[in-house]
Amino acid sequence: MSEALALAKRGTGHVSPNPLVGCVIVKNNVIIGRGWHKKLGGPHAEVHALNDAGSEASGATAYVTLEPCAHVGKTPPCANALINANITTVVIAALDPNPTASGGVEALKKAGIEVITGVMKSEAEFQNRAFIHHIKYKRPWVIAKTATSLDGRIATHTGHSQWITGSAARKRGHDLRQYVDAIMIGADTLRKDDPSLTVRECWDSELSAIEAAHPLRIIVSGSGQVPLQAKALNGSLPGQTLVATSNQMPTTTEQQLNDAGVEVWRLPATDEQIHIPALLEQLAPRCQSVMIEGGAKLLGAFADAQCIDELWAFIAPKIIGGATAPGSISGRGADRLEHSLTLHNVCHESLDADWLIRGMVNRGEHSE
Numbered sequence: 001m002s003e004a005l006a007l008a009k010r011g012t013g014h015v016s017p018n019p020l021v022g023c024v025i026v027k028n029n030v031i032i033g034r035g036w037h038k039k040l041g042g043p044h045a046e047v048h049a050l051n052d053a054g055s056e057a058s059g060a061t062a063y064v065t066l067e068p069c070a071h072v073g074k075t076p077p078c079a080n081a082l083i084n085a086n087i088t089t090v091v092i093a094a095l096d097p098n099p100t101a102s103g104g105v106e107a108l109k110k111a112g113i114e115v116i117t118g119v120m121k122s123e124a125e126f127q128n129r130a131f132i133h134h135i136k137y138k139r140p141w142v143i144a145k146t147a148t149s150l151d152g153r154i155a156t157h158t159g160h161s162q163w164i165t166g167s168a169a170r171k172r173g174h175d176l177r178q179y180v181d182a183i184m185i186g187a188d189t190l191r192k193d194d195p196s197l198t199v200r201e202c203w204d205s206e207l208s209a210i211e212a213a214h215p216l217r218i219i220v221s222g223s224g225q226v227p228l229q230a231k232a233l234n235g236s237l238p239g240q241t242l243v244a245t246s247n248q249m250p251t252t253t254e255q256q257l258n259d260a261g262v263e264v265w266r267l268p269a270t271d272e273q274i275h276i277p278a279l280l281e282q283l284a285p286r287c288q289s290v291m292i293e294g295g296a297k298l299l300g301a302f303a304d305a306q307c308i309d310e311l312w313a314f315i316a317p318k319i320i321g322g323a324t325a326p327g328s329i330s331g332r333g334a335d336r337l338e339h340s341l342t343l344h345n346v347c348h349e350s351l352d353a354d355w356l357i358r359g360m361v362n363r364g365e366h367s368e
Contacts, residue, residue, distance in 0.1 A: 001024075001063050001065070001091065001093055001119050001120045001124075002120070003022075003024050003031065003034070003063075004022035004023055004024045004045075004063045004064065004065050004093070005022055005065055005093070005120065005123055005124060005127060006022065007022030007023070007024070007034055007035065007036040007045070008020040008021050008022030008036050008037070008045065008065045008127060009022075009036075009127070010022075010036050010038070011036050011037045011038055011039075012178055012179055012213075013178045013179065013199070013213030013215075014038065014039050014040065014213050015037050015038075015039065015040050016040070016130075016131075016181050016288050016289075017040075017131070017134070017288055018037060018040055018131075019037075019066055019096075019128045019131040020036075020037065020065070020066075020127055020128055020131075021036065021037045021044060021045040021046075021064065021065050021066045022034075022035070022036045022037075022045050022064075022065045023035045023036070023045040023046045023048070023049035023062060023063065023064045023065070024049060024062070024063045025049050025050065025052070025053040025056075025057055025060050025061070025062050025063075025087075026060060026061045026062075026063065027053075027056060027057075027059065027060035027061070032052075032053045032056045032057070032060065033049040033050060033051075033052035033053025033054075033056075033057060033060075034048075034049055034052055035047065035048025035049030035050070035051070035052055036048065041075075042075075043075055044068075044069065044075055044078045045064065045065075045078075046062065046064060046068055046078040046081055046082055047075070047078065047081050049062065050081055050082070050085050053085075057085045057086070057087060058085065058086040058087075059086060059087075059088055060087055060088065061087070061088065061089040061090070061091060062082055062087050062089070062090045062091070063091045063119075064090060064091070064092050064093070065092075065093045065094065065120075065124045065127070066092070066093065066094055066095075066096055066124060066128065067092050067094070067095045067096040067102060067104045067105055067117075068081075068082060068090070068092075068104035068108070069096065069101040069102075069104055070101070070102065070103035070104045070106070070107045077104075077107070078104065079103075079104040079107040079108055080107070082108065082113070083107070083108065083111040083113065087113060088113060088114065089113065089114040089115075089116065090108050090113055090114070090115050090116070091116045091117075091119050092104075092105065092115065092116065092117045092118075092119070093117075093118070093119055093120045093121055093123070093124035094118075094121050094124040094125050094128070095117065097132050097135045097136060098135050105117065126345075129141060129310075129360075130179075130180075130181075130288045130289035131288055133288075133309065134284070134288040134289075138284055139280045139281065139283075139284045140181070140182070140280055140283050140284060140287045140288055140289055140290045141288060141289045141290070141309050141310070142280070142289075142290050142291075142292065142302060142307055142308050142309045142310070143176065143180065143289065143290070143291045143292070143308075143309065143310040143311070143312060144291075144292050144299055144302065144303075144308045144310070144311050144312070144329075145173060145176060145291055145292065145293050145294075145311075145312045145313075145314070146294075146299070146311070146312070146313050146314065146328040146329070147164050147165045147169065147173075147314040147315075147316070147328075148164065148313070148314070148315055148316070148327075148328050149164060149315075149316055149318045149319060149320045150315060150316070150317060150318060150319055151319050151320060151321060152327050152328060153320035153321075153322070153325040153326065153327060153328075154294070154295070154296065154326055154327065154328050155320075155325060155326050156320055156322065156325055157322035157323075157324045157325045159192065161192070161193065162193070164314075164316045164318070165314045165315075165316045165351075165354045166316070166351070166352050166353060166354055167352075168351040168352040168354065169314045169316075169351045169352075169354040169356065172314070172349070172351055172356060173312075173314065174199055174200060176291055176312060177197075177198075177199045177215060177291065178199050178213060178215075179289065179291075180215050180287075180289040180290060180291040181215055181216060181286070181287035181288050181289050181290065182215050182216040182217070182218050182283065182286075182287045182289070182290045182291070183197045183215050183216070183217055183218065183290075183291050183293055184218040184219075184220060184290055184291065184292045184293065184298070185197065185218075185219060185220070185292070185293050185294050185295065185298065186219075186220050186221070186294065186295045186297055186298035187219060187220065187221035187223070187225060187226050187227075188295050188297060189293070189294040189295040189298075190219055190226065190227060190230050190232060190233075191227050191230075192295075193294075194227075194230050194231055194232075195231070195232065195293070196231050196232060196237055197215075197217040197232050197237075197293075198214050198237055198238060198239065199213065199214055199215070214237070214238045214239030215239065215291075216239065216240050216241075216242060216286070216287065217232050217237075217239060217240070217241040217242065218241075218242045218243075218244060218283075218290070219232065219233070219241070219242070219243045219244070220243075220244045220245075220274055220279070220298055221243060221244070221245045221249070222245065222246050222248070222269040222271075222272035222273050222274050223245075223246075223248055223249075223272045224245045224246060224248040224249025224250060224253060225249075226243060226245075226253070226257075228253070228256055228257070228260075233257065233260060233262055234260060235260040235261040235262065240261075240263065241261070241262045241263070242262070242263045242264075242265065243257055243262055243263070243264050243265070244265045244267055244274055244279055244282075245264060245265070245266060245267070245269075245274070246266060246267060246268070246269035246272070246274065247266055247269075248269070248272070249264070249266065265282060267279055267282065273297075273301055274301075276301055276302055276305040276307050277305060277307065280307060292308075294328075295326075296326055296327060296328055296329055296330040296331075297330050297331070299328065299329045299330070299331070300329050300330035300331020300332070300333070301331055303329055303331055303333075303341055304331040304332045304333075308341065308361050309360065309361055310358070310359070310360050310361060311341075311343060311357075311358060311359060311361065312356060312357075312358045313328075313356070313357045313358065314351070314354055314355070314356050315354060315355045315356075315357065316353070316354050317353055317354070317355075341361060341362075342361070342362045343359030343360060343361060343362065344359060344360055344362055345359050345360050346358070346359035347359065
């Protein structure tokens with residue numbers, strides 16, 4: 001199952017809104033077939049693995065990271081493919097939460113195939129956390145990403161910010177860009193940093209051959225004031241760009257953005273701050289996952305709205321100091337410590353001199 005999970009990872013960025021799925025076919029304790037869902041609309045993991053195994057698949061065991069589908073979608077049911085290949089046992093990590101696609105376990109058992117579930121379930125559910133969350137709550141999974149000094153600063157008091165963390169940390173940040181459906185920043189960050197918001201380094205060495213998938217770029221500007229000359233808005237980059245704004249944006253600005261191929265959404269706003277739940281509701285049909293890369297005002301708005309699901313905090317071993325040097329998250333913030341945003345399932349990674357601390361945001365059931 002570990003091998004199947006590693007294979008599933010290879011589909012990152014290319015299969016949404018479908019889940020990541022890997023499959024391994026084993027016979028006489030030897031792996032004879034491997035497969036993963038490579039592209040939306042293409043064959044699923046089980047079909048690739050069965051094709052890899054060929055006629056040797058008869059009488060074998062299939063290890064699958066997610067319950068095989070039992071419905072006809074863009075491709076035929078994977079449960080039927082396993083049945084027709086005369087697979088005798090199917091080991092499944094996690095069940096499919098999508099009521100449209102689920103039912104594979106029942107179909108396999110009905111055909112006389114032994115089914116074992118729950119093997120490495122937590123790892124499989126984490127791998128597809130955005131997919132599962134989107135099915136359950138009908139809104140995107142939101143990952144907040146910060147890069148700070150040890151004292152929590154994202155820039156000096158003069159605004160100098162590139163680069164706080166080193167190249168290894170920045171490469172790891174591109175791993176996250178590849179994972180999500182959309183990258184979101186505020187207009188202030190667009191103005192100060194002029195980022196491209198594209199994927200330039202793709203996962204780790206085992207996946208280096210995977211073509212980069214460029215997520216939707218989202219610029220949030222409640223005031224409607226955006227620098228039209230910014231790289232992310234010039235229409236020449238791969239992928240699509242969206243500006244989420246309010247009725248304060250001049251119609252001439254909207255027309256210029258449309259002419260450059262940029263989509264514009266006008267959403268409810270208060271004091272030049274876009275209503276975050278409304279933004280996520282509008283994004284839901286289009287995105288399973290969103291990463292917020294900055295700035296502090298936008299991250300603060302998401303934190304205040306309790307709409308952050310996961311945090312990736314990159315920390316550099318340096319002290320910036322200064323009373324006016326900006327921090328990573330502003331907004332209203334917590335009134336008391338017990339109201340702070342806290343994490344569970346926390347992981348720590350060493351990235352040369354820098355550190356990455358990442359975890360899931362508590363929703364009450366994990367709080368002390």
